[in-house]
Amino acid sequence: MNTRHKWLAAMTVMLAALLFVLYEFVTAAAQNVKLVREMENGAGHPSDKRVILISQEQNTPYWQMLEQGVAEAADELGIGVEYWAPYRTNPEEQINLLAKAIAAKPDAVLIQGIKGDPYDRLIDQAEEAGIAVVTVDSDAPESKRLAYVGTDNLAAGRLLGELVAGGEETHGSIGVIISSPEADNQQLRLKGFRSVVESADGYTIAAIGQSKLSRIEAARQTVEMLTAHPEISTMVGLSGLDAPGIAEGVKVAGRTDVRVFGFDDLEATREAIAAGSVAATVVQQPKMIGQEAIRLLNRYFAGESVSDISYTPFTVLNGSNLNGTEDGSGQGEAP
Structure with missing residues (x-):
């Protein structure tokens, strides 16, 4: 992506943010x-x-x-x-x-x-x-x-870790976005996620950012993170608006080699999964x-x-079962 295209993409994100606010x-x-x-x-x-x-x-x-x-x-x-x-x-x-x-x-x-x-x-x-x-x-x-x-946020974090570490990629650097350090659920998800990926061969967490429950902030944090850590090949979001925000940030950064994983079942997340810009999301109810x-x-x-x-x-929503759940509320408890 050249500089002009990056500038246009960034302006589009800013305009969408203004209308949303x-x-x-x-x-x-x-x-x-x-x-x-x-x-x-x-x-x-x-x-x-x-x-x-x-x-x-x-x-x-x-x-x-x-x-x-x-x-x-x-x-x-x-x-x-x-x-x-x-x-x-x-x-x-x-x-x-x-x-x-x-x-x-x-x-x-x-x-x-x-x-x-x-x-x-x-x-x-x-x-x-x-x-x-x-x-x-x-x-x-x-x-x-x-x-x-x-x-069970600890177990849900572990499941997200298994999705990342069990995919086609067998190693890589990871960027993590959480909503807020004050929320117990975010800390437990991070703890569960970390316990899996850090015990898997070749995976490291390069950076952790905060979205403050803002899709726009998740996008901004993603751009900054990918700029500071170009070695990152996987981005994960631990709250609902993070995944679609991360997907937008990855696009603005001009990266096509970054896998994205998230939490919850939002329409924007479903659209991103359908488009291939989000790999999977852990769905709560x-x-x-x-x-x-x-x-x-x-x-x-x-x-x-x-x-x-x-x-x-809670369960997993991805491209293979995207059209198989009526409301994305999940079909059963994850292992």
């Missing part, structure tokens, strides 16, 4: 108005039980699917749910929202686990106040949370996670004992 801003503004009204008016629903779900970020496909699962199960069981989230991934804002949720005195809170004593102390405070806390997507195992519902979290709380509200860990299935 504008859309997100308008959508988020409407959601913020709704959140303020909910916080001012209280529950505002007929249910005897009130649950607050604090998502990691607004308008993220993974969390939208998880919220859909929560909504469907809550409607079925007659549980009222409020949805709160920062506009962009921001651990400090998630902590502030958790503190506000405790002050609002719901019956339970669904949250993403975040590493750190301040977050654990707030979870403990909630439990001591009689507010059940269930972590989803990412755990906070050192806290007094009632339960964790979600992917966020909708099921939301459903199971509400069902667990319903059993808890009824006085039943509940498991402190409930893992949901």
Whole structure:
């Protein structure tokens, strides 16, 4: 790819980013108005039980699917749910929202686990106040949370490592993109992935970057990484928007010899798999996670004992089974 083509590709990515951010801003503004009204008016629903779900970020496909699962199960069981989230991934804002949720005195809170004593102390405070806390997507195992519902992230990371190390390439340098170091799920996936590839002959991890749950940032990090480490032959992303972002970054960098692997089942990821720019993705089931979290709380509200860990299935999506799954939610638990 010559310099002019690279410049045009980069400008296309920047224009797409600008339009995407504008859309997100308008959508988020409407959601913020709704959140303020909910916080001012209280529950505002007929249910005897009130649950607050604090998502990691607004308008993220993974969390939208998880919220859909929560909504469907809550409607079925007659549980009222409020949805709160920062506009962009921001651990400090998630902590502030958790503190506000405790002050609002719901019956339970669904949250993403975040590493750190301040977050654990707030979870403990909630439990001591009689507010059940269930972590989803990412755990906070050192806290007094009632339960964790979600992917076995260590095992999912190992599976991603097996996909990389078990492919046609038998060696190579790897670039890794994670969403955030504060998220327990990202650290566990990285740990599982590292345990496989570093024990395989000829594989090394050259660099690790952060996308902050941004497809555009994943693309930018990829370009920088491939420039600094031209020996990289494999790129992997450990959160949902990483793989399509990495694929765009690989294209902008003018590389055609880089394999890309990712997490989750987004339309952009499916399109990239179909186009051959992403090799495979590990698919979680966020909708099921939301459903199971509400069902667990319903059993808890009824006085039943509940498991402190409930893992949901995950599987692999690639070119061979791209058209074989209806919604990409997976067909069973990976080994």
